[in-house]
Amino acid sequence: MAAHATDVSLAVSTVIFALRPHPETGRMTVWMPLVRRIREPFVGKWALPGGPLEPDEDLAESAARTLAETTLLTPQYLEQLYAFGNIDRSPGGRVVSIVYWALVRSEEADVAVETENVRWFEADSVPELAFDHNLIVEYALWRLRNKLEYSSIAHAFVGDTFTLSELREVHEAVLQKPLDPANFRRQIEGSGQVVPTEHLQTGGRHRPARLYRYNRAASDENNGPLPSRSLPGRTQGAS
Structure with a gap:
């Protein structure tokens, strides 16, 4: 019934x-x-x-x-x-x-x-x-992979500053495919979602890499009229 x-x-x-x-x-x-x-x-x-x-x-x-x-x-x-x-x-x-x-x-x-x-x-x-939690997981993965292409959602997987190599590793892990480093750099830098800092990553065996941060001004434009909250960190409305 x-x-x-x-x-x-x-x-x-x-x-x-x-x-x-x-x-x-x-x-x-x-x-x-x-x-x-x-x-x-x-x-x-x-x-x-x-x-x-x-x-x-x-x-x-x-x-x-x-x-x-x-x-x-x-x-x-x-x-x-x-x-x-x-x-x-x-x-x-x-x-x-x-x-x-x-x-x-x-x-x-x-x-x-x-x-x-x-x-x-x-x-x-x-x-x-x-x-129906299998359906929910499937939908969440689909949303994650689609939103990765047009938003700053990858920021949640890295620190406040990061190298483009670290960011590319996030994209490769989520999308489950390798990405060409040069093409990825051009796309990310051209998107306006990230901006370079004056700092370099040190301590590795390779040449120090430029550290980037997300362009918060560009990210805020995608949030819509709803205010951000902190529970316990930043939360966002559905999008």
Whole structure:
């Protein structure tokens, strides 16, 4: 029997992406943490971190709280992704999930808790998940790869300053293909998304490379009229 409109409940889930080396190839790939469900429905299945929206919480606050409780992660990039609300997505009743996605740097991912019920998986090879979470992961990966082409989203995977080689490695890991260094440099410098600093990267075996930073003025133009918030870092509305 279909659920009545008054039976609809609201939940918030989060997809977390980080770049980590593949254990077999050593190449940087996209990984994500999942949590094992300890109650029905789908007890024992892996799922995205999340839970019911509390009455006194904003959506982004709920996403940040559940992330901190399950993984100890406090991402700087937290953005609303999409709403999933098919009638039959939950066998226990009608549930509409507001899904966020978070991007964390490798060093941040390394300090995340990992237990019997919290584990990192390669994002393109997740097992069969609870509810419609496989569809959510697939959509989040599609959004990540598309948004990488026109926005400054890669900034979430690097520090405040970075070399173009480091930035290219991020693009190659997310897009899963090698990129020509010269073409990549021309495209990035011509996009206006990054600006060179007066500093060089030192300490390596190669010639010191110029450090860049993101052009915040260009990035702010893409945010629209909604204000930025800090939970605990900068969060953005869906785009």
